[in-house]
Amino acid sequence: MQTIQAINHKILFNDNCYAFLNELLQVNTFSKIFVLVDENTSQYCLPNFLAQLATDVEIEIIELEAGEQFKNIETCAQVWQALIDLGGDRKSIVLNLGGGVITDIGGFIACTFKRGIEFINIPTTLLGMVDAAIGGKNGVDLGVLKNQIGIIREPKAVLVDTSFLDSLPASEMRSGLAEMLKHGLISDKTYWDKFKSLSSLNTEDLNELIHQSVQIKNTIVSEDLTENGIRKALNFGHTLGHAIESYCLENPEKPTLLHGHAVAIGMILESYISKEKGLLSNEEYYEIKYIISEYFDKVDFTKEDINQIIDLLIFDKKNEFGKVQFALLEGIGKIKINEYCDNDLIFKAFEDYK
Structure with missing residues (x-):
């Protein structure tokens, strides 16, 4: 390579x-x-x-x-x-x-x-x-x-x-897969489409997918090393994903999630938010939800769980002036940064995830 x-x-x-x-x-x-x-x-x-x-x-x-x-x-x-x-x-x-x-x-x-x-x-x-x-x-x-x-x-x-x-182990491979899926969603629809038939890929194919994923991230980072602009695109799925990961880490009643599993849930939730804000079509949303759900088990969240996850959002490092900022999809392969979202819409995203 x-x-x-x-x-x-x-x-x-x-x-x-x-x-x-x-x-x-x-x-x-x-x-x-x-x-x-x-x-x-x-x-x-x-x-x-x-x-x-x-x-x-x-x-x-x-x-x-x-x-x-x-x-x-x-x-x-x-x-x-x-x-x-x-x-x-x-x-x-x-x-x-x-x-x-x-x-x-x-x-x-x-x-x-x-x-x-x-x-x-x-x-x-x-x-x-x-x-x-x-x-x-x-x-x-x-x-x-x-x-x-x-x-x-x-x-x-x-x-x-x-x-x-x-x-x-397979769980660790899936954790990395989440970030590869993210790279396709935010930057390259053709790359995303390759994951629709992942079971047919061989080792050489996997190496090529890894190389492409690294190239996508490196291209974005090279434009904005210190995350003042486009690098925020890489946080798609991570605003809610990090909060979910942190909440599960400190709550003994919840499964401890690998980073990629938490981000996968975050990507489904933030894709729903993108749809509800008119940035993503219904068809694209359901495609994203279906493919990610194929690889990652669903996790149950109660209303109290969701309230505490939302409380953790304020600590996200992308936030400015006390406002929670999201990177949302503007169609598969395109991202829109610095988007805001109210708590009611986050609750609706969790309801749809369930």
Whole structure:
């Protein structure tokens, strides 16, 4: 797959990843290499990854517990201390080997340690490959509130090795699929149409879909790195999706949802809102609802659940002057940003979802 040029770094795929990485490690004088993993990537991905490295620089492994609940400042403090204890300095480099939690928190840790050291993202989940590792967003949650603390700074590179997907459970693959569906809905109807017959696709087809998804996100980010305009399009499904994810994370009576599952629900809800605001046709809405529902199980929400989810919307990082802002569909393949929506319409969206 062809290398993609981001603003200040490259996104490389499969065999090209390790040739690039080994050359980088050879021509740069890094004092130490730190590989950040969680307990899952330590077991399933780290051995193969280390076998690809050709360097005399000392390598240290830092392992975190797996899960969104550990993407917080407390974990950062532990890793910062580990970096100091293991001799990390401003000439060190961090290799983030993992899913969205690892690349999000690893980038933030690198950006803030010693006022910033180099880092590379090596996503090991589908969600990480097509979304979390792409675009230069690094950060952590504040309690259950998603991505409240962070910084936008691009990595040295992003290395996408799709062989890591072989170790993923189906639920994690679906989580990444949600972001790929989103990229088609907001930017490319032809790309969206490819997901109508996903069961007939082979590995080569999947690699091509991943490459196209990365290209879509990178094109949008390259126009608006700091999210002052069109990058807000990438938040389609996330305004309600993040609130749903946070609510389920803190409510023991609700299933803990993977990010992609929550976003999938958010996309159905926000597609309904788009329809009700006259931006999306009935036919397009029902097509979106049907296809997403094919891949993601329905979750039941009571009236009290919905009230609490709406209360969480105010913490969405896109909000300005206390108003909740949505990115809504203006037909499949086109987006309209900075749209407002009242609570009654949100309730109607949940009723239709049920």
